[in-house]
Amino acid sequence: MTTNPIILDGARVADTIKEQLAQRVLRLAERQVVPCLATVLVGDDPASETYVRMKGSACKRLGMVSRRIHLDRETSTEQLLDVIRQLNEDPLVHGILLQHPVPPHIDERAAFDAISLEKDVDGVTTLGFAQTAFGFGAFPSCTPAAIMAILDAYQLPIEGKHAVVIGRSPILGKPVSLLLLNRNATVTICHSKTQELASIVRSADIVVAAVGRPRFVQGDWIKPGAVILDAGYNKGNIGDVDYDACLQRASAITPVPAGVGPVTIAMLLRHTVDAAENAASAQTIMA
Structure with missing residues (x-):
């Protein structure tokens, strides 16, 4: 058992980020710039509607603009691409978020990649992923960015540590592995075909759980003193790790809820403010 493990309070981290952002939003307002996040929702998935509403409310609390575009479930790929093109061309829009998942008949990858890189505040484009790998330029996916924050x-400490990432999704497992690697961690990526998973996790100084299965990571998988970042969110506010069991061995652990989730939204806001500042600076240079 680890003595007095640190509960990594994501709500507190998110509040600190938003306090800093509020000052930056005020400075932009002095330049007649209001950061604007456009959220695009296709269909009527209740969970997606809730997420979009939460993001919109978070924007408004900071004095940002939230522009919501709600498209019918029968919207075609070409119609969605046309909406994204219009948002790309709108100078008042600084960030574009296409809520995942879209209906199955839509080419989601084509839609993601239609978003301009400078407005890809959710880190979903192929080019953005490549720049994340190289450690420059693009905004990383928000949940991986939240984990690093x-x-x-x-x-x-990250440098020199062995990080085990459980999950390889293109917007979580893969990009967080790259972010950790760029900070000089030694990274092992595990997935559904990994053999001897528990043994690999037991070697980790940092465990990132991003598998989408409730209480999947067991307490006896954890090396004493390991740091656990639980990026899972399952029905009933349950994470991907068995929190009570893992708490006994970890030196630090994120709870679910109030762990990675609040910081993910804060990072989306930060990226949007960054994009607004970048756009304002570009306009100043052109002028």
């Missing part, structure tokens, strides 16, 4: 907020 939590580690930094608590000054938890």
